[in-house]
Amino acid sequence: MSDELPGYRPGRHVADDFGSVVADLVGTADRERIARDLHYLVVARLDATRVLVERSREESDPAAAAGLLDEAVRTIEQTKDDIREAVFEWRQSDDSSLAAEIREVVETYASLMKFAPAVDFVGPIGQIPERIADNIVPVLREALSNIARHAAADAGEVALRVTDEEVVLTVEDDGVGLSTRTSENGLRHARRRAETLGGSLEVHQRHPRGTTFAWRVPLR
Numbered sequence: 629m630s631d632e633l634p635g636y637r638p639g640r641h642v643a644d645d646f647g648s649v650v651a652d653l654v655g656t657a658d659r660e661r662i663a664r665d666l667h668y669l670v671v672a673r674l675d676a677t678r679v680l681v682e683r684s685r686e687e688s689d690p691a692a693a694a695g696l697l698d699e700a701v702r703t704i705e706q707t708k709d710d711i712r713e714a715v716f717e718w719r720q721s722d723d724s725s726l727a728a729e730i731r732e733v734v735e736t737y738a739s740l741m742k743f744a745p746a747v748d749f750v751g752p753i754g755q756i757p758e759r760i761a762d763n764i765v766p767v768l769r770e771a772l773s774n775i776a777r778h779a780a781a782d783a784g785e786v787a788l789r790v791t792d793e794e795v796v797l798t799v800e801d802d803g804v805g806l807s808t809r810t811s812e813n814g815l816r817h818a819r820r821r822a823e824t825l826g827g828s829l830e831v832h833q834r835h836p837r838g839t840t841f842a843w844r845v846p847l848r
Contacts, residue, residue: 673707727753727788729765734786737772743783745772745799751790760795760825760845764788767818771799771841774815779803779839794827794846802838818843 677700684696731747738744756764768786775781781803789796819829827845834840 670707670711673703677703726756726761726764730768730786730788733765733768733772737769737776740776741781741784743781745784745786745801748785748787749789750787753788753790756790756795757847760847763821763825763845764795764797767797767821767843768799770815770818771797771843774841775799775801775803775839779805781838790847793848794844796845797843799841800834800838802834804837805833805839815841 680696680700680703684693684700687693687696727749734745734747772786775784779801781801784799784801784803787796787798787800789798815829815831822829822843822845825845827843830840830842830844832840
C-alpha cells in the first residue's frame, strides 16, 4: 500500500483510528473546524476504500482479493457508524444549554452535600421539546434539595435519558432514604410538573440503602 494513502498504516484497519479522531473533534467549540476536519476525514476513508477495491481487482490471488474487499466493507461500515455517532454528539453540542444548566445545578448542590453527583446524558438531549425541557432543571433542583436536606448520602448520580417514547430524569443516592411524608411534601411540585405533562414521578428505596427518584414524561 502506498504511503500516500491518507490515514493508512500497514497492519491496521483503515477505519480503526476514525472514532478517536472524531472524539477529539467533537470536544472543541470551533464548529467550523469540526465540519472541515470531519469532511477531510471522511474523504480520506473513502479514498482508502477506493484504493482497496482497485487493489482487489488487480490481485491475482482470489483469497487476497477477497481479503481486500472484506477490508473495504469493514471500513465503510465502521465509518458509517462513526459518522452517526459524530452527528449525535454534534447535535448535543449544538444545543448544550440544558446540559450546561444541569451540570451547573449539580455543582451548586454539590457544595451543600459531601459529594458531587455523577452526571450522565443518554440520547438526543438537544431534541427535547421546550415544554418538557423547561421543567427539567426545576425538578432536578427539587430532587437535589431533598438529598441535601434529608438523605445524608455519600454518593449519587443524575441521569437524563431520552428515547423515542419518553424523557426520564433519574436521581439516585446511597443515603438513609426519605420518609413518605418527606417524599410527598418535598417533591409535590416535581410530581405536579410530571402529571401536567402526562407523566409520573416514582420515588422508591434502593437496596441496601438509598433512594431512586425517577421523573418521566412521554414525548407524545
